[in-house]
Amino acid sequence: MRGAGNRYVFWAVALAAALAAPLALTNNYQLGVAHQALIFALLATGYNLLLGFTGLVSFGHIALFAIGAYASAILVVTFGAPFLVGVGAAAIIAGLVGVVIAMPALRIKGHYLTLLTLALGEVIRLLIRSMESLTHGSQGFSGIPRPEIFGMSFRAGVPLYYLLLFALVLGVAFVWRIEATRYGRAFKAVRDSEIGAEVCGVRTDHVKVLAFGVSAVFAGVAGSLYAHTMRFISPEFFSLGLTITLLAMVLIGGRGTVIGPIVGAILLISLPEWLRFVKDYYLILFGLAIWLCAIALPDGLAGAAARLLQARNSVRGRASLRT
Amino acid sequence: MVELLSVRDVGKTFGGLKALDGVSFGLAKGEVLGLVGPNGSGKSTMINVLSGVYRPDGGDVRLDGRSLVGAKPSAIAAAGLSRTFQNLQIFGGLSVRENVLVGRDCRLRSGMLGGVFGLGGSLREEREAKSLAADLLEKVGLARFVDAPPSMLSYGQRRLLEVARALAADPKVLMLDEPCAGQSQAEADALAVLIRALAKTGIAVIVIEHNMRFVMNLVDRIVALNFGRKIAEGTPEAIRGDEAVIEAYLGRRGHAERR
Incomplete structure (x- = not known):
C-alpha cells in the first residue's frame, strides 16, 4: 500500500522537523510561541474528536481547558502537589465535567446544543472568576511553576518544548490509534448518520458521552500544560474569542483528519506573530481567511491536500491506462 | 409454526x-x-x-x-433484528469496509483503551471482524470496493452495502x-x-x-x-x-x- 507508506514518511518528516525546530527558534520569544502552538495543537486534536469525528459542535470546550489549567495550578501552588498529580487531576476533573456537559447533548441537537454548551462554558468561566479564594478571581492566578517531573526540571524553554512535544505526540498517537478501532468508526458513523448508526447497533448515547469525555481529558491536560507554561492564568483569557480561535484551528486545518488540527493550531498561533506589522488589521485578515476557507476549502487545508493528491493519482492512473 | x-x-x-x-x-x-x-x-x-x-x-x-x-x-x-433503509443511511466518511464494520459493532467487546493499546484480544477481534466484513462484501458482490469510499458506489450498490452492513450483526x-x-x-x-x-x-x-x-x-x-x-x-x-x-x-x- 503506497498510500500508507507515504503517510509514514510524512509523519516521520514532520516529527523530525518538530524535534529539530528548537535549533531554528533562536530566542525565548520564538520558543514561547512554539510552546503555545504545541499546547493548542493538543487542545485542537482533542476538540477534533468531538467536532471533526463525532460532528458535535460544542462552544464550551475552552471552559474545560480552563478547568484543567485552574485545577492543576490550584493543586500545585496552593496545595503543593507535584506537577504530575496536577496534570492527572486536571485530566480527570475536566473529563468528568465533559461527561456532565455531554448529558444534555443526548437530548438536544445541532444549534441548540451549540448554544447550550456556549452558555455552560460561560457559566464555568464566571464560576472560576467568582471563586476568588481558590482562583484569585479576575486578578488572575500567578506564580505557577514550570513543570518538574521526578526531580527533572522543565524550567528552561528547550526542555519544556520537548515535554510539550512529547504530550502532543502521545495525544496524536492516541487519536491515530482510536481512528482504527470500533470507537473511531462509531464516532464517524454518528457524525454521518446518527439514526443509521443507532439502528446498526451503535449505542449512540454512549458514543457521544465518550467523545465528550475523551476530548475533555485532552482539554484538561492541555490546560494544565498551558498553566505551567505561561505561569499565569486569568479568567479573561478563556473567553469566547478563544473558543472561536479553537474552532477556526480545526476548521481551517481540516476537521476529521489527524493532521488538520495540528496544522490549524500552528497556523493560527504563529500567523499573528508573522503578521505583527499589520497590527490590528490582523483581525480583518483573520476574518477573510476564515471566509475564504469556508468557500474554497470546506474540508480545510488537510482536505484540500488530500484532494490534490487524489487528483494527481487519478491523472497518473489515466496516463498509465493509456500506455 | x-x-x-x-x-x-x-x-x-x-x-x-x-x-x-x-x-x-x-x-x-x-x-x-x-x-x-x-x-x-x-x-x-x-x-x-x-x-x-x-x-x-x-x-x-x-x-x-x-x-x-x-x-x-x-x-x-x-x-x-437488523434492517436497511429506503432512504439510504450510508456513512460517507467511512470506507465501504468500515461501513460494514459499524454493523458489526454490537458484537464487538473491546473497550476504548484496550482498542487503542491493542490489549485484551482487541487486535484479534478487529482482525476477525475485518475478515467477516470482507466475506460479506464478497457475498453481496462488492468485494472490489472494500477500501473505496462509498461515494464510488452506484445507488444500487449502496443498497447492497446496507444489506452487508445489516448482515454483519448476525x-x-x-x-x-x-x-x-x-x-x-x-x-x-x-x-x-x-x-x-x-x-x-x-x-x-x-x-x-x-x-x-x-x-x-x-x-x-x-x-x-x-x-x-x-x-x-x-x-x-x-x-x-x-x-x-x-x-x-x-x-x-x-x-x-x-x-
Missing part, C-alpha cells in the same frame, strides 16, 4: 393519522415475508416500529419471546426496505438469489418492495397493508387474486365494470 418474530396488534398514530392500526403477523425462522401495500399504507412505519425508530402506541413485538417494545434501536439490533431477522429501488434487473435477480440463500441459513427476511415481480417470485408469504390495516395475508398466489388487495392497488372501478 414456531414464531421467531411475533407482531401483535401494533398501532401507531401520527397526530390524527392512524399509520398502523392493529396489525398482527408472525414470522418463522428461514421464512421470507413480503410486506406490500400502496404508498402510505404503513409498510415503512411498520419497519420503523420493529427496529425501534418509532415506539408503537399499542400492541407488542416479540423476538424469541422477548418483547422489544420501548427498547432502543441499538438494543434491538443487538437482540437480532441478525435473526433481516428487514429490507425497498432493496430493489435503483437497481437493474440483473442486480435485483442477484439480490433475490442472495435473500433465498440467507433464508436457507435460518435468517427470517421481511421485504418491502414495489417491484411486484420481485416480491411474487421471492417470498413465501405476503402481508398486505392499506391505510395502516392488514387487508390480506397469504401465499403470493392467493394475494394475486385477493379482491381487497386488487381494490387497494387499482381502486373500486374494477368492481363497477364487472357488475
Whole structure:
C-alpha cells in the first residue's frame, strides 16, 4: 500500500522537523510561541474528536481547558502537589465535567446544543472568576511553576518544548490509534448518520458521552500544560474569542483528519506573530481567511491536500491506462 | 409454526393519522415475508416500529419471546433484528469496509483503551471482524470496493452495502426496505438469489418492495397493508387474486365494470 507508506514518511518528516525546530527558534520569544502552538495543537486534536469525528459542535470546550489549567495550578501552588498529580487531576476533573456537559447533548441537537454548551462554558468561566479564594478571581492566578517531573526540571524553554512535544505526540498517537478501532468508526458513523448508526447497533448515547469525555481529558491536560507554561492564568483569557480561535484551528486545518488540527493550531498561533506589522488589521485578515476557507476549502487545508493528491493519482492512473 | 418474530396488534398514530392500526403477523425462522401495500399504507412505519425508530402506541413485538417494545434501536439490533433503509443511511466518511464494520459493532467487546493499546484480544477481534466484513462484501458482490469510499458506489450498490452492513450483526431477522429501488434487473435477480440463500441459513427476511415481480417470485408469504390495516395475508398466489388487495392497488372501478 503506497498510500500508507507515504503517510509514514510524512509523519516521520514532520516529527523530525518538530524535534529539530528548537535549533531554528533562536530566542525565548520564538520558543514561547512554539510552546503555545504545541499546547493548542493538543487542545485542537482533542476538540477534533468531538467536532471533526463525532460532528458535535460544542462552544464550551475552552471552559474545560480552563478547568484543567485552574485545577492543576490550584493543586500545585496552593496545595503543593507535584506537577504530575496536577496534570492527572486536571485530566480527570475536566473529563468528568465533559461527561456532565455531554448529558444534555443526548437530548438536544445541532444549534441548540451549540448554544447550550456556549452558555455552560460561560457559566464555568464566571464560576472560576467568582471563586476568588481558590482562583484569585479576575486578578488572575500567578506564580505557577514550570513543570518538574521526578526531580527533572522543565524550567528552561528547550526542555519544556520537548515535554510539550512529547504530550502532543502521545495525544496524536492516541487519536491515530482510536481512528482504527470500533470507537473511531462509531464516532464517524454518528457524525454521518446518527439514526443509521443507532439502528446498526451503535449505542449512540454512549458514543457521544465518550467523545465528550475523551476530548475533555485532552482539554484538561492541555490546560494544565498551558498553566505551567505561561505561569499565569486569568479568567479573561478563556473567553469566547478563544473558543472561536479553537474552532477556526480545526476548521481551517481540516476537521476529521489527524493532521488538520495540528496544522490549524500552528497556523493560527504563529500567523499573528508573522503578521505583527499589520497590527490590528490582523483581525480583518483573520476574518477573510476564515471566509475564504469556508468557500474554497470546506474540508480545510488537510482536505484540500488530500484532494490534490487524489487528483494527481487519478491523472497518473489515466496516463498509465493509456500506455 | 414456531414464531421467531411475533407482531401483535401494533398501532401507531401520527397526530390524527392512524399509520398502523392493529396489525398482527408472525414470522418463522428461514421464512421470507413480503410486506406490500400502496404508498402510505404503513409498510415503512411498520419497519420503523420493529427496529425501534418509532415506539408503537399499542400492541407488542416479540423476538424469541422477548418483547422489544420501548427498547432502543441499538438494543434491538443487538437482540437480532437488523434492517436497511429506503432512504439510504450510508456513512460517507467511512470506507465501504468500515461501513460494514459499524454493523458489526454490537458484537464487538473491546473497550476504548484496550482498542487503542491493542490489549485484551482487541487486535484479534478487529482482525476477525475485518475478515467477516470482507466475506460479506464478497457475498453481496462488492468485494472490489472494500477500501473505496462509498461515494464510488452506484445507488444500487449502496443498497447492497446496507444489506452487508445489516448482515454483519448476525441478525435473526433481516428487514429490507425497498432493496430493489435503483437497481437493474440483473442486480435485483442477484439480490433475490442472495435473500433465498440467507433464508436457507435460518435468517427470517421481511421485504418491502414495489417491484411486484420481485416480491411474487421471492417470498413465501405476503402481508398486505392499506391505510395502516392488514387487508390480506397469504401465499403470493392467493394475494394475486385477493379482491381487497386488487381494490387497494387499482381502486373500486374494477368492481363497477364487472357488475
